Amino acid sequence: MKDGQLVQVAQVVEDIDKAMKHFWEDFGIGPWDVYEYGPETVQESMYRGKPNTQHYALAVTWVGPIQYELMQPLDGYSIYNEFIEKHGYGLQHVKFYYSDCAKAVEEYRKKGYEVIQSGRIGEDEFYYLESVDKVGAVLELGNAGEIPPPIRTYPPQQ
Template sequence: MRKFEEGATMQVATIVRDLDAAMKRHWEVFKIGPWDIWDFNPQSVQDYMYRGKPATHSCLIGCAWSGDTQIELIQPTGGYSIYDEHLEKHGESLHHIKLFYADTKKAAADFEAQGYPVIQSGRFDEDEHYYLDTEKDFGYILELGNAGKIRPGERRYPA
């Protein structure tokens, strides 16, 4: 189990159109992997919100560790979310950097008070996530997470 300091960078994420192709490229070129893959959707994510309303989107998420930083690849698969917004505006590219906060709800409220509202959020098992509207000032979205325990991936690449 990895331990993170408050506010430490724990993840870098890219939005992709084809998760399998992106994992294969990362594995073959950089030897990043193996990748654990999950299906995030309104049935698997609790308190799922998108821009203040219940979320209806789904996506495939692949994660692999490179040292103490998690690399995340996200492929939107249905509905509409900040991931689709990103693909329309930027294509496949860096989407967010995730920072660790043990109390993500408090951290999100603190950032909101500084002018960075939550634009998407949810909880997958014990892992909470809050995406903040930081792109205008930083060029990317900031995600806050608590590194909560989650179930094993539904599949792995390479198998």
């Protein structure tokens, strides 16, 4: 991957299992790796400058060179809930790869994009930027670091 490359498109959904089922059965998109995260598993998790206590489920699959992600808030409050309240369910963020996230965050900050949520899962860093009013979606910067294995897959492996 090279810096600035689009690596992920993500949407917030009401029911992650229902969404995976439709993508798999109707479009052949999958299989999906499913994860659940919260303050116990996300290091340095911050939401608008305060510790983020939200639990959420996510599922990912590859569509060509792009990872497609589904996000479902389970409890608490974060940028996912903010987005749902303002825009409903649907496309929420796009993610760009940077080998040096700190440097990229600073460059975007100079352009007026502030970090609104961030954290680290395993070796994977992520930074969501305040960008919906400028580009129509949240921008995420990440280093595509290694993460722990999924808790399950869909469809279940035979």
